[in-house]
Amino acid sequence: xxxxxxxxxxxxxxxxxxxxxxxxxxxxxxxxxxxxxxxxxxxxxxxxxxxxxxxxxxxxxxxxxxxxxxxxxxxxxxxxxxxxxxxxxxxxxxxxxxxxxxxxxxxxxxxxxxxxxxxxxxxxxxxxxxxxxxxxxxxxxxxxxxxxxxxxxxxxxxxxxxxxxxxxxxxxxxxxxxxxxxxxxxxxxxxxxxxxxxxxxxxxxxxxxxxxxxxxxxxxxxxxxxxxxxxxxxxxxxxxxxxxxxxxxxxxxxxxxxxxxxxxxxxxxxxxxxxxxxxxxxxxxxxxxxxxxxxxxxxxxxxxxxxxxxxxxxxxxxxxxxxxxxxxxxxxxxxxxxxxxxxxxxxxxxxxxxxxxxxxxxxxxxxxxxxxxxxxxxxxxxxxxxxxxxxxxxxxxxxxxxxxxxxxxxxxxxxxxxxx
Ligand SMILES: *Cc1c(COP(=O)(O)O)cnc(C)c1O
Numbered sequence: 195x196x197x198x199x200x201x202x203x204x205x206x207x208x209x210x211x212x213x214x215x216x217x218x219x220x221x222x223x224x225x226x227x228x229x230x231x232x233x234x235x236x237x238x239x240x241x242x243x244x245x246x247x248x249x250x251x252x253x254x255x256x257x258x259x260x261x262x263x264x265x266x267x268x269x270x271x272x273x274x275x276x277x278x279x280x281x282x283x284x285x286x287x288x289x290x291x292x293x294x295x296x297x298x299x300x301x302x303x304x305x306x307x308x309x310x311x312x313x314x315x316x317x318x319x320x321x322x323x324x325x326x327x328x329x330x331x332x333x334x335x336x337x338x339x340x341x342x343x344x345x346x347x348x349x350x351x352x353x354x355x356x357x358x359x360x361x362x363x364x365x366x367x368x369x370x371x372x373x374x375x376x377x378x379x380x381x382x383x384x385x386x387x388x389x390x391x392x393x394x395x396x397x398x399x400x401x402x403x404x405x406x407x408x409x410x411x412x413x414x415x416x417x418x419x420x421x422x423x424x425x426x427x428x429x430x431x432x433x434x435x436x437x438x439x440x441x442x443x444x445x446x447x448x449x450x451x452x453x454x455x456x457x458x459x460x461x462x463x464x465x466x467x468x469x470x471x472x473x474x475x476x477x478x479x480x481x482x483x484x485x486x487x488x489x490x491x492x493x494x495x496x497x498x499x500x501x502x503x504x505x506x507x508x509x510x511x512x513x514x515x516x517x518x519x520x521x522x523x524x525x526x527x528x529x530x531x532x533x534x535x536x537x538x539x540x541x542x543x544x545x546x547x548x549x550x551x552x553x554x555x556x557x558x559x560x561x562x563x564x565x566x567x568x569x570x571x572x573x574x575x576x577x578x579x580x581x582x583x584x585x586x587x588x589x590x591x592x593x594x595x596x597x598x599x600x601x602x603x604x605x606x607x608x609x610x611x612x613x614x
Pocket of ligand 1: 294422
């Protein structure tokens, strides 16, 4: 259903009927800011702020080393992992919080290859998509160089060709559920079913899914997954990521970064590596405690929140945004690159526009935070826990105003910042 001719009062009415409206209070929202970039860095929660303060002043400042036991720092990676698991359809003991997506993906890739070897499969092909997030592809390329193409060989295909490439010479299908540029969402359940018919293992990157929509890893029978916590999970800049390994692989998988925290008995300081049972073996080094308590605090923003409501509101916010742009006569100039069908979309909309960078900068100056992705896209992220319908209405007024005054063509925007 299209939103037509929504005025300010009508946008406010949508907020008054929103079941998630109260969740916004859990966030620190800077004055005068309409934040449409939660798909890059989620907002700070009051809970994370308090947890970090408490950890720094009391646990670190006063209790020091005793805090590993007294405040259960040592259990953080698994405890936070299990809480994330609830948001991605994973039963306990299959998710651990650690490192970055890049590092966790390397661990998952080698672990999946080791499972294939243990099954007696002599396969080396890793299929991924040409426009996957670059770091994901770099990690496979690195392994390809390290292990040799006979053991790991990356093959890139278009998203729409995936089904036909899942043949019985493929070892691993490695995909990102929601494309970071176009916002296209892949049918993970279906791809996993097809892959498994040919004994292919599936690794999914949930960077733009976790916290943005329901994810059902166990139900979909995904083998391994990775994701970050600084986007829709609001864990903070550079917050530790997570990795999921399905329980059925725990006995055979071998993770290559054999750190002491993944050892069965780290405090015996033995020279022989014995992996811990279960997902704990995915740990390598000491957890970044101050960063991880921020994640733990931030995750409380999801308490009593149904991800179906999150998905529902995300689609509504995006639809309202696009329909208002349309009503303002701007959808010729700004070409939406998201799939037509909502079911195939993530929680963002990206538009191709010749002056996308200038538009993005001019909007930031007026308090509307979006982001730019090369070569010429402007992305708007919709984060239902804290974005209101009224803000969407206001944002579109401001976009219209920038374009009407040609502020986006200002010569100041010729120079690009280091981070776009
Ligand atoms: C944001 C993002 C990443 C980031 O990886 P890090 O190693 O955690 O910095 C990886 N993959 C995708 C699809 C992303 O969107």
